[in-house]
Amino acid sequence: MSVTDRLDDKSLFRTDSFIDGQWVSGEGGVDVLNPANNAVIATVGDVGEAGARKAVAAATRAFESWKKVSPFERARLLMNWYKLIHENAKDLATLITLEMGKVHKEAQGEVIYGASFIEWSAEEGKRVHGETLSTPFPSSRGWTIRQPIGVVGCITPWNFPNAMITRKCAPALAAGCTMVIKPAPETPLSALALAELARRAGIPDGVFNVVCGDAPAIGGVLTSSSDVRMVGFTGSTAVGKLLMKQAASTVKRVALELGGNAPFIVMDDADIEKAADGVIASKFRVSGQTCVSANRIIAQPAIADKLVAALEARISKLKAGDGFASDTDVGPLIHMTAVSRVDKLVSQAREQGARIVTGGKSLADELGGSFYAPTLIDGADPSLDVSCSEIFGPVCSVYRAESEADIIKLANDTPYGLAAYIYTNDVGRVHRLSEGIEYGMIGINAPMVGAASTPFGGVKESGIGREGGKWGVEEFTELKYVLLGGVEG
Numbered sequence: 001m002s003v004t005d006r007l008d009d010k011s012l013f014r015t016d017s018f019i020d021g022q023w024v025s026g027e028g029g030v031d032v033l034n035p036a037n038n039a040v041i042a043t044v045g046d047v048g049e050a051g052a053r054k055a056v057a058a059a060t061r062a063f064e065s066w067k068k069v070s071p072f073e074r075a076r077l078l079m080n081w082y083k084l085i086h087e088n089a090k091d092l093a094t095l096i097t098l099e100m101g102k103v104h105k106e107a108q109g110e111v112i113y114g115a116s117f118i119e120w121s122a123e124e125g126k127r128v129h130g131e132t133l134s135t136p137f138p139s140s141r142g143w144t145i146r147q148p149i150g151v152v153g154c155i156t157p158w159n160f161p162n163a164m165i166t167r168k169c170a171p172a173l174a175a176g177c178t179m180v181i182k183p184a185p186e187t188p189l190s191a192l193a194l195a196e197l198a199r200r201a202g203i204p205d206g207v208f209n210v211v212c213g214d215a216p217a218i219g220g221v222l223t224s225s226s227d228v229r230m231v232g233f234t235g236s237t238a239v240g241k242l243l244m245k246q247a248a249s250t251v252k253r254v255a256l257e258l259g260g261n262a263p264f265i266v267m268d269d270a271d272i273e274k275a276a277d278g279v280i281a282s283k284f285r286v287s288g289q290t291c292v293s294a295n296r297i298i299a300q301p302a303i304a305d306k307l308v309a310a311l312e313a314r315i316s317k318l319k320a321g322d323g324f325a326s327d328t329d330v331g332p333l334i335h336m337t338a339v340s341r342v343d344k345l346v347s348q349a350r351e352q353g354a355r356i357v358t359g360g361k362s363l364a365d366e367l368g369g370s371f372y373a374p375t376l377i378d379g380a381d382p383s384l385d386v387s388c389s390e391i392f393g394p395v396c397s398v399y400r401a402e403s404e405a406d407i408i409k410l411a412n413d414t415p416y417g418l419a420a421y422i423y424t425n426d427v428g429r430v431h432r433l434s435e436g437i438e439y440g441m442i443g444i445n446a447p448m449v450g451a452a453s454t455p456f457g458g459v460k461e462s463g464i465g466r467e468g469g470k471w472g473v474e475e476f477t478e479l480k481y482v483l484l485g486g487v488e489g
């Protein structure tokens, strides 16, 4: 079945870049694969460096008028976009499942989650304000204003092809910025469908541009052009570091949402069944391909075996399959390279004496796509790659630590610091552990932390800046100080 056969509104299927309100075809083409069967579902042209320059020029022109549009009018246009996304939620979710394999129910959740940032930002954009200041000068008055930073370049990943765009663009547009977005080559279709809906919503030409194609060429333009005032990126720590280096040439602001290696701490007073449910929700959503996914389960020894048994019972029953099948719990990985990478991590753990409790093998041949079996490992050494690196697959390992000091040390023994989870009913432990671990977001007895109203982001090598809530909108503004002298005449 072709992509358009699956869509109610066939004009949401776009394969050209969207620049200055026009669909622009590029050179050659990059194939988009359905990871559930590795079939080519679309070919998207590469607009490269020239397309990126054209988009930056359009966004620079559009900024002059968009920044002057009242926040109330910007909110009205954003809410048009929000409503159109809701009306087309089924098709948008279909595109997500087709291009990245996500279980369809999760894809529907992503569309609604992504849209919630538009609703929140539309409202919050009306509340961007400054303050009056005291000054040491008797005849003076001081105040601050917050203004949109300008043109924002935005580079997004494939794991949330829809929400990673809205989470950046909604606050930026609400604040009065204009955007040039480079989606992941694996998942351009969701980005282009969002552009089509932004166009229908009445967002003016040049305000929202999507450029597809060669990542280093487009990224080079976005990080080096002095017309681009900020780069927002979600993706790997390695690429984040590279973009930060490139952005240094023009001292651009960067907002980086990078990798994670989330600890999931289970204390001996916790409700073990709830903790096991929490691991499943945190770990196996999007087949483990989220930056906030539980990577390392750290359990106190008294309850560790019970937790392993509870996890085995759940994980061994998870069904891998096509995201559109109603009985699928875990979809495919993004491509075969991801399957090989995950298999290597698991094989190394097995060779080093860890116990593979369940799973531990590729299902690519069995299921005909980029599938890996949901896997539980016990007794892996904390120095192994499966413990130290971001797994980005349906694999988790259980570690044991007794004292709070050892638990905190193990949890912090990583360059990452994005999300962490703690299961306990002891309020003292809640405070000591959440203050002791170095993470940007912590879920206590809660396996998912993200929402439009809350700050999303990490510390250490997990990133810089926060998306969501009032902080998400502030990221896209400059604080300006104004001093008025001679007030007393």
Ligand code: ADP
Residues within 6 Å of the ligand: 155, 156, 157, 158, 182, 183, 184, 185, 215, 216, 217, 218, 219, 220, 234, 235, 236, 237, 239, 240, 242
């Ligand atoms: P992953 O390995 O999960 O694909 P990446 O960090 O490589 O994560 O990709 C995230 C985003 O960064 C994608 O849109 C990708 O095309 C883009 N990207 C990768 N390399 C570069 C680069 N050198 N310059 C600009 N963007 C890049």
